[in-house]
Amino acid sequence: MATKIWNVLELLDWTTEYFEKHNIPNPRLDAEVLLGHLLEKSRLQLYLHFDMPVYQEHLSIFRELIKRRIALTPISYLINRKEFMSLDFYVDERVLIPRPETEFIVETILNTNPEKPQRVLEIGTGSGVIATALAVNEPEWEIIATDICQDALQVAEKNRDAHECTERVSLLHGDLFEPIQELDTSHFNWIVSNPPYVMSRENNDLSPDVRDHEPHIALFAGEDGLSIIRRLISEAPSYLNPGGKLIFEIGDTQGTPVQELINEQIVYEDSKIIKDYAGKDRVVVASIA
Ligand SMILES: C[S@@+](CC[C@H](N)C(=O)[O-])C[C@H]1O[C@@H](n2cnc3c(N)ncnc32)[C@H](O)[C@@H]1O
Incomplete structure (x- = not known):
């Protein structure tokens, strides 16, 4: 019996139905994104090529992608890409998938429009999106x-190399400020971080695609979610130039405890919490004199 040749529309319809059966949240969108990725076509191009046959070599890879999506692997890991600050980044399961709220940190820094070039330290760079987006801009x-x-x-x-920032972004390995000790100049205008800040007991509240696929070292920060933030707040002033600023992302319930931690350090002369577009506490900026 001749093997059936699938076309784009049939595959999209079949996959959408299969995803629906498995309660995948955006079944049609996911089907289109995965097939588009595989065939190197935009979603619009898929619509313009509904009759195009999809051959065995692609079908077996597509089947594998569908299986992984049913296992709730995030789409960004399946297509190995995520947009951040209108730039394209490679991602896989070694790194947290960059979130749109994190763009807020980069925008806040860029909007200060300093006259002189800045020296910036990013702690916990993950996929490198913050450092690279700052360097590109x-x-x-x-x-x-x-x-x-x-x-x-x-x-x-x-990612740094793909965006041609090799000369301008140095990558160092180690725990918080430890790698900075080796540098000739260990002082910065900005220290920036999107640290892990999820409480360990929130593990079961996370959606399975996050909990079971994203690196736990990028998510969890002890009982109260503040174990890394606490160290950032107390250690950062030793690495800031006069007038330098520490800026970092927080969870939406962490504004008050984080403000208290900053108040305990008399070296900070000013601090503020900026809300994101959803009106939630999201970014903290603390400056030294
Ligand atoms: C929430 S992710 C942020 C990744 C990326 N900056 C972003 O915004 O998408 C936190 C990152 O901090 C790193 N990290 C966790 N603990 C650290 C530590 N003690 N010192 C340095 N980096 C750490 C993790 O490996 C992870 O890449």
């Missing part, structure tokens, strides 16, 4: 980015 700035996870740094390196 401000080619004169010197940026150093660290991570405790060597695997994540390989992804950051790939």
Whole structure:
């Protein structure tokens, strides 16, 4: 018996129904994104090529992608890409998938429009999106980015190089400020971080696609979710230039405890919490004199 030749429309319809049966949240969209990725076509191009046959070599890969999506692997890991600050980044399961709220940190820094080139340290760079987006937007700035996870740094390196920022973003491995000790100049205008800030007991509240697929070292920060933030707040002033600023992302319930932690450190002369577009506490900026 002749093997059936599938076309784009039939495959999209079949996959949408299959995803629906397995309660995948956006069944049609996911089907289109996955097939488009596989065939290297935009979603619009898929619509313009509904009759195009899809052959066995692609079908077997598509079947594998469908299986992984049913296992709730996030789409970004399946297509190995995520947009951040209108730039394209490679992602895989070694790094957290960059979130749109994190763009807020980058925008806040860029909007200060400093006259002189800035020296910036990013702690916990993951896929490298913050460091790379800053370097792309401000080619004169010197940026150093660290991570405790060597695997994540390989992804950051790939993204940094793809955006031609190799000369301007240095990547260092180690725990928080430890790698900075080796540098000749260990002071910065900005220290920036999107640290892990989920409480360990929130593990079961996370959606399975996050909990079961994203790196736990990028998510969890002890009982109260503040174990890394606490260290950032107390250690950062030793690495800031006069007038320098620490800026970092927080969870939407962490504004008050984080403000208290900042108030305990008399070296900070000013601090504020900025809300995101959803009106939630999201970014903290604390400056020293
Ligand atoms: C929430 S992710 C942020 C990744 C990326 N900056 C972003 O915004 O998408 C936190 C990152 O911090 C790193 N990290 C966790 N603990 C660390 C530590 N003690 N020192 C340095 N980096 C750490 C993790 O490996 C992870 O890449």
